Amino acid sequence: MKIRLWLIMWAALVIVAVGAWSGVAMAEEVRTLRGAVPLDGADQAPEMAKWMPDSHTLPRNYLQQPPLIPHQIDGYKIDLRQNKCMTCHSWAKAKETHATKVSLTHFRNRFGTELSDVSPQRYFCTQCHVPQRDAKPLVENSFRPVDAVR
Amino acid sequence: MSQDQDRAPRSFRSQWKILGGFFFLGVLFWGGFHWALAATNNETFCISCHEMKDNVYKEYRETVHYYNPSGVRATCPDCHVPKAWQHMIVRKIQASNELWHKFKGTIDTPEKFEGKRLELARNVWSAMKSTDSRECRNCHDFKSMDFTRQGSRAFDFHERGFSKDKTCIDCHKGIAHSLPKGMTAADDTSHF
Numbered sequence: 001m002k003i004r005l006w007l008i009m010w011a012a013l014v015i016v017a018v019g020a021w022s023g024v025a026m027a028e029e030v031r032t033l034r035g036a037v038p039l040d041g042a043d044q045a046p047e048m049a050k051w052m053p054d055s056h057t058l059p060r061n062y063l064q065q066p067p068l069i070p071h072q073i074d075g076y077k078i079d080l081r082q083n084k085c086m087t088c089h090s091w092a093k094a095k096e097t098h099a100t101k102v103s104l105t106h107f108r109n110r111f112g113t114e115l116s117d118v119s120p121q122r123y124f125c126t127q128c129h130v131p132q133r134d135a136k137p138l139v140e141n142s143f144r145p146v147d148a149v150r
Numbered sequence: 151m152s153q154d155q156d157r158a159p160r161s162f163r164s165q166w167k168i169l170g171g172f173f174f175l176g177v178l179f180w181g182g183f184h185w186a187l188a189a190t191n192n193e194t195f196c197i198s199c200h201e202m203k204d205n206v207y208k209e210y211r212e213t214v215h216y217y218n219p220s221g222v223r224a225t226c227p228d229c230h231v232p233k234a235w236q237h238m239i240v241r242k243i244q245a246s247n248e249l250w251h252k253f254k255g256t257i258d259t260p261e262k263f264e265g266k267r268l269e270l271a272r273n274v275w276s277a278m279k280s281t282d283s284r285e286c287r288n289c290h291d292f293k294s295m296d297f298t299r300q301g302s303r304a305f306d307f308h309e310r311g312f313s314k315d316k317t318c319i320d321c322h323k324g325i326a327h328s329l330p331k332g333m334t335a336a337d338d339t340s341h342f
Contacts, residue, residue, distance in 0.1 A: 054301035071303060075214060082329045087340070096342065098306060 033138055049135035057100075058132070061145040066128035067100075073131050078124055085125045086118070187242065196226040199248075201257050209327045222289075229285050229326065230274075237284075267330035272337070275319055279339070283318035290318070314342040 037043045054071040076084035088097040106122040107115050189195065197203040207226075210216055215224040232238045257263040257270075278285070292312055297305045311321060320339045323329060 054303055056302075072301060077324070077328070079328075081331050081333075082324065087338075 049133040052132045052134055059145075060149050061143065063146065063148060069129050069131040071131065073126070078126065083118075083123065083125070187238070190242070190245075191227045191231055193225040193227070199252055201252065201263065202226075205260065205263050206327045213326050215326055224289065224326075228289070232281075232284065233288055264331065268332050271323075271330045275323065275337075275339075278319040279317060286318040286322075311342050316340070316342050 035043070051072050051074070052070075056070055058068040058070050060067060073085075078084060086102075087093060088099040089102050091101050093099070094101040102118060102122075106118050109115055109119045110121060197207045210226075215229075217223075231241050251257065255262075257266050292308065295308065297308055300308070307321065316339075320342075323337075323340075
């Protein structure tokens with residue numbers, strides 16, 4: 001009887017110890033992107049990456065990818081009154097501004113109806129098209145572009 | 151004889167006094183004039199009217215002329231009041247019209263402001279167009295611009311635009327405030 005009790009107590013102790021140790025080990029292994037800084041500690045600010053200077057068409061990685069914006073867009077407003085992007089990318093302006101015309105697909109609404117101007121679904125250009133900063137990726141990425149765009 | 155001799159210097163003296171008085175008044179007037187011009191030529195004065203503060207000022211605070219890498223700020227009078235005094239006086243006299251409309255409450259609600267905004271903006275555009283964007287050029291002179299160090303689009307547009315006699319405001323509308331509602335194709339003067 002006594003021996004049983006002793007055994008149970010020892011087993012419990014071992015389990016607790018192992019649990020505590022692996023807990024510590026796990027806490028060391030699991031790191032967030034913030035690094036090992038405690039939640040309430042002061043984190044070191046990441047390096048500020050600059051917007052890439054104006055350039056030309058950037059490579060696409062898959063067929064339906066919205067092309068990246070190869071230029072700065074600071075201060076460009078897209079709201080009820082104005083769409084700064086369209087002052088260069090509209091079909092009427094593209095020729096003299098040397099910008100790419102907005103894609104024909106952007107004139108089609110969700111029912112497949114062809115409209116006479118950019119579809120409301122496509123009005124907010126920066127929902128899909130984004131400029132690039134000169135920043136290193138936070139995690140490695142093994143994505144490989146399909147052959148068709150390589 | 152002696153009387154004449156006596157009188158001459160006295161009138162001479164009083165002439166000087168009068169002249170001196172005028173001079174003094176002139177200085178006072180000129181000083182006051184300058185003081186008045188200076189006192190009405192800063193941002194604090196402009197935004198002392200809520201019509202200016204609640205709309206245009208708020209928008210301007212989010213733009214490059216309020217906050218930028220070089221730390222040089224363009225304030226309201228820099229863009230809206232000419233520097234050369236003969237032009238400045240004209241603008242100041244025009245500005246008394248603003249006082250009248252302040253009194254009438256022409257744009258004293260956001261709705262009224264939006265209602266008149268297109269008209270006000272068009273006034274500013276045509277004023278800038280007629281002076282070849284003089285106030286912009288007080289700070290930015292295209293002769294001092296190093297095009298090669300600008301972005302490739304700026305380079306391209308400036309080179310082609312200036313050779314076609316375009317001026318800053320043709321292409322840079324809405325640089326400091328939101329654009330008004332209801333602009334038409336005729337308002338877009340950027341074609342070149």
